[in-house]
Amino acid sequence: MPDVRPQDRRPVPFRGGGFRPHPLPWAGPAVFLVLLAVWEGAARAGLVSPLVLPAPSAAAAALWSLVESGRLWLHLSASLQRLVIGWTLGTAAGIGLGLCIGLFSLARAGLGPVVAALFPIPKIALLPLFIIWFGIGEGSKVATLFFGALFPTIIATAGGVDSVDRTLIRMGQSFGLPWRDVVLKIVLPGALPAILSGARISASIAIILLVAAEMIGAEYGVGAYILLAGNMMATDQLIAGVALLSVMGLTVAFLIGRAERWLLRWRG
Amino acid sequence: MNLSIEGVSHVYGRTTALDDITLTVESGRVLCLIGPSGCGKSTLLRLIGGLERPSAGSVLQEGAPPPGCLNPLTYVFQDFALLPWRTVAGNVALALEHHRLGRAERAEIIADVLARTKLADFRDAFPRQLSGGMKQRVAIARALAVRPAVMLMDEPLSALDGQTRELLMDDLVSLWERERFTAVYVTHNLAEAVRLGHTIVVLSRRPGRVHATLTIDRPLADRQPGDADLEQHVAHLWDLMRAEAEAADREVLDA
Ligand SMILES: Nc1ncnc2c1ncn2[C@@H]1O[C@H](COP(=O)(O)OP(=O)(O)OP(=O)(O)O)[C@@H](O)[C@H]1O
Ligand SMILES: [Mg+2]
Numbered sequence: 001m002p003d004v005r006p007q008d009r010r011p012v013p014f015r016g017g018g019f020r021p022h023p024l025p026w027a028g029p030a031v032f033l034v035l036l037a038v039w040e041g042a043a044r045a046g047l048v049s050p051l052v053l054p055a056p057s058a059a060a061a062a063l064w065s066l067v068e069s070g071r072l073w074l075h076l077s078a079s080l081q082r083l084v085i086g087w088t089l090g091t092a093a094g095i096g097l098g099l100c101i102g103l104f105s106l107a108r109a110g111l112g113p114v115v116a117a118l119f120p121i122p123k124i125a126l127l128p129l130f131i132i133w134f135g136i137g138e139g140s141k142v143a144t145l146f147f148g149a150l151f152p153t154i155i156a157t158a159g160g161v162d163s164v165d166r167t168l169i170r171m172g173q174s175f176g177l178p179w180r181d182v183v184l185k186i187v188l189p190g191a192l193p194a195i196l197s198g199a200r201i202s203a204s205i206a207i208i209l210l211v212a213a214e215m216i217g218a219e220y221g222v223g224a225y226i227l228l229a230g231n232m233m234a235t236d237q238l239i240a241g242v243a244l245l246s247v248m249g250l251t252v253a254f255l256i257g258r259a260e261r262w263l264l265r266w267r268g
Numbered sequence: 269m270n271l272s273i274e275g276v277s278h279v280y281g282r283t284t285a286l287d288d289i290t291l292t293v294e295s296g297r298v299l300c301l302i303g304p305s306g307c308g309k310s311t312l313l314r315l316i317g318g319l320e321r322p323s324a325g326s327v328l329q330e331g332a333p334p335p336g337c338l339n340p341l342t343y344v345f346q347d348f349a350l351l352p353w354r355t356v357a358g359n360v361a362l363a364l365e366h367h368r369l370g371r372a373e374r375a376e377i378i379a380d381v382l383a384r385t386k387l388a389d390f391r392d393a394f395p396r397q398l399s400g401g402m403k404q405r406v407a408i409a410r411a412l413a414v415r416p417a418v419m420l421m422d423e424p425l426s427a428l429d430g431q432t433r434e435l436l437m438d439d440l441v442s443l444w445e446r447e448r449f450t451a452v453y454v455t456h457n458l459a460e461a462v463r464l465g466h467t468i469v470v471l472s473r474r475p476g477r478v479h480a481t482l483t484i485d486r487p488l489a490d491r492q493p494g495d496a497d498l499e500q501h502v503a504h505l506w507d508l509m510r511a512e513a514e515a516a517d518r519e520v521l522d523a
Contacts, residue, residue, distance in 0.1 A: 165349075167345060167347060167349050168349055168351060170319055170343075170345075170349070171343065171345060171349035172362075173319060174317055174319060174339075174341075174342065174343040175339055175342070175362070175363040175410075175414065176338075176339050176366070177362075177366055178366055181365070181366050185351075185362060185365075186351065189351070189353045192353075264353075266352055266353040266354075266394050266396075267352070267396070268394065268396055268397075
């Protein structure tokens with residue numbers, strides 16, 4: 001090997017790295033706080049009129065007076081009740097029908113086109129019809145959420161059943177598992193990841209429908225509160241209501257994330 | 269319990285996968301099935317195990333399965349077919365849960381087969397945490413748990429690397445020495461066939477017919493990789509298969 005002068009020996013240039021996001025837990029809250037501070041500053045300095053965009057502190061005060069008056073719980077419980085009942089029933093029925101479509105040729109051939117036709121209808125358009133059918137009260141709102149959650153869940157579940165590894169099903173049959181056990185122990189757990197991501201989608205659809213339905217006709221509910229605030233040009237209350245919706249959405253996403261982590265813990 | 273395969277043919281649409289196969293699977297022996305790619309080996313195994321109905325002919329069980337047998341015809345799959353959401357013990361339990369067994373009896377069977385396949389320390393691991401060889405051992409443990417009369421193994425070692433394959437082959441030989449199980453063993457690997465097979469059946473290219481049958485008398489335990497007579501058998505089998513395999517290869521390219 002020929003002699004190399006020391007100054008000709010240099011480290012190999014590093015070209016890897018990047019393209020791999022790593023967690024920065026402080027960044028999210030920091031951006032959020034900066035946004036709030038800029039907004040508050042702009043409002044205090046009189047750059048925007050409080051009527052157009054009230055300061056965050058004004059919205060917080062509106063929220064606090066809502067808490068103090070005890071009406072927060074009234075609105076929130078009305079909304080949550082509709083959301084929980086409508087979404088739960090819709091999701092349960094959707095899983096059942098999706099399983100049928102995934103498992104039985106007749107259900108697939110018969111219901112598939114109906115589901116495809118009804119899925120794209122924004123369910124809020126059916127609210128007047130639901131009011132005629134189920135009355136102006138809770139029935140029509142729950143029905144809107146039910147159908148809103150039903151179709152995405154059917155589609156997600158049926159897709160999940162289709163994606164279950166057929167060799168696992170053959171394996172179950174080769175060990176003589178009865179049909180019911182094949183469905184409960186192989187098909188359903190195999191479809192669970194798809195069902196859960198369907199639940200994420202159907203929950204966000206349900207929140208949208210909830211607010212829309214409450215804006216069309218409800219005494220209590222976060223949607224009704226926001227609409228009333230808008231009608232009275234009380235933009236501080238309006239922002240407070242919207243913040244409530246954000247918290248509601250985040251909570252639902254958090255709960256579903258938790259359920260996913262627990263139910264799919266085998267994925268590691 | 270013997271299995272008798274009588275005049276079995278099978279067609280998929282317009283392709284004939286198997287044509288008039290007649291074979292006997294004798295109790296306590298390993299029958300290796302080799303043949304060029306696409307000749308219908310997996311199909312034949314599915315017909316034997318009752319996962320598919322033959323277009324013609326029949327597969328018959330002769331005599332009763334041994335007492336205590338829960339699932340007479342039991343598969344070991346090439347890709348293991350483990351449920352990813354169940355632990356090692358849970359995967360074995362799957363094969364037992366629908367049988368009328370006491371809780372204690374079931375636990376005992378699971379502990380026993382995991383010990384026999386050297387998996388006792390991994391009973392609570394999930395499949396994703398195991399290497400390929402370990403996964404196949406779990407699948408073998410699951411098959412043993414139902415005390416099969418005949419094990420149907422479709423290329424059980426093909427998904428594994430060479431060294432793991434050697435180790436698992438040794439395990440299978442010592443398992444056979446202890447249990448004297450009956451098996452139909454499909455493989456591409458001629459060395460595997462001469463190590464594990466008492467009888468080797470060579471199928472022709474599609475449509476699969478019985479091209480040749482070879483019996484190796486030397487006991488499994490005495491066979492070592494590289495034995496002269498085994499090498500000779502491999503060479504002989506390759507002679508039998510070469511033309512078929514080449515033709516099958518070209519067929520695939522033409523298609
Ligand atoms: N479900 C099916 N539908 C239609 N054709 C099939 C089906 N299964 C197998 N075949 C065809 O039948 C023939 C035999 O297939 P099979 O899988 O039994 O062959 P094999 O010998 O196991 O092949 P390999 O060595 O590649 O595993 C092939 O031509 C295959 O394309
Ligand atoms: Mg095959």
